[in-house]
């Protein structure tokens with residue numbers, strides 16, 4: 155399959171592009187490098203079209219010239235806090251740009267689409283584990299932008315019988331390539347596991363835990379930590395399921411929830427070092443507990459997470475951070 159990986163210079167996109175190349179697919183990465191890394195693309199070894207997806211002409215030309223059959227769309231802004239401060243930035247890049255991508259696909263005759271959705275579309279659910287038919291009531295512009303795209307996809311599919319898509323709702327993506335080749339480098343880094351490791355290394359002053367009075371066993375938030383290599387594998391499997399007219403909405407998680415304190419303890423076991431921690435107040439918009447019921451992914455994609463132990467997952471991130479003290483910067 156000839157696959158355009160939009161956002162393939164980013165964290166999850168680069169790991170997936172690598173997996174696609176390894177499984178014999180032809181990959182073109184389309185990324186404006188606004189939040190991604192040229193070095194990651196070089197490691198993947200796929201050609202890069204350095205442009206914004208908002209550049210419809212460039213996109214249509216690329217889809218046609220490369221005879222693309224599937225678009226995997228990772229490109230988005232993905233910081234909940236930033237989305238609250240700059241909602242228009244999020245609706246523009248995550249919703250309007252995605253619509254441009256879908257229109258470019260129509261123009262170029264490409265009808266298979268794999269979309270990065272998120273557990274943030276569920277908001278703060280009343281019960282866990284979360285199944286795909288749980289109510290979707292996102293609590294941030296980021297979550298709402300992703301839910302809007304899900305709706306756009308449903309409507310697009312209803313109007314065009316050839317169109318097929320998978321909207322994959324990831325839980326907390328984490329870890330780095332198990333072979334040590336690719337990693338996670340965001341600036342600022344919003345995710346718990348790399349933030350903990352950077353605090354251990356003294357590259358940020360401390361790790362702030364937001365809230366210790368949640369109704370969870372130890373008072374801290376509970377999340378489902380899904381390894382990025384497992385996510386990559388799920389994308390390849392989802393793509394293979396996209397016969398004309400197929401619509402897939404699927405959670406991608408391990409099905410297990412771990413609290414912030416449990417992750418801190420796991421990081422201390424893996425690194426043999428203490429995490430410098432400050433316990434702070436709750437942060438607005440943080441759900442109490444989010445973890446997936448992953449049974450539909452097993453049924454529909456034949457996929458389940460292989461890395462389920464936080465120690466194992468954190469070890470992959472620790473190895474990469476130690477080997478790349480400045481991330482992708484040389």
Ligand SMILES: NC(=O)c1ccc[n+]([C@@H]2O[C@H](COP(=O)([O-])OP(=O)(O)OC[C@H]3O[C@@H](n4cnc5c(N)ncnc54)[C@H](O)[C@@H]3O)[C@@H](O)[C@H]2O)c1
Pocket residue numbers: 160161162163164165166167184185186187188189190191205206207208227228229230231232247251270271272273323324325326327328340
């Ligand atoms: N990281 C997570 O835990 C998580 C969880 C759920 C869903 N997601 C979703 O997965 C996707 C990938 O997340 P990530 O953590 O890899 O993000 P990332 O920021 O590392 O990667 C996104 C990439 O898209 C590129 N990009 C953004 N806007 C673009 C545009 N208009 N044109 C061209 N390129 C553009 C950036 O340069 C970057 O390389 C996002 O859509 C995100 O919302 C992530």
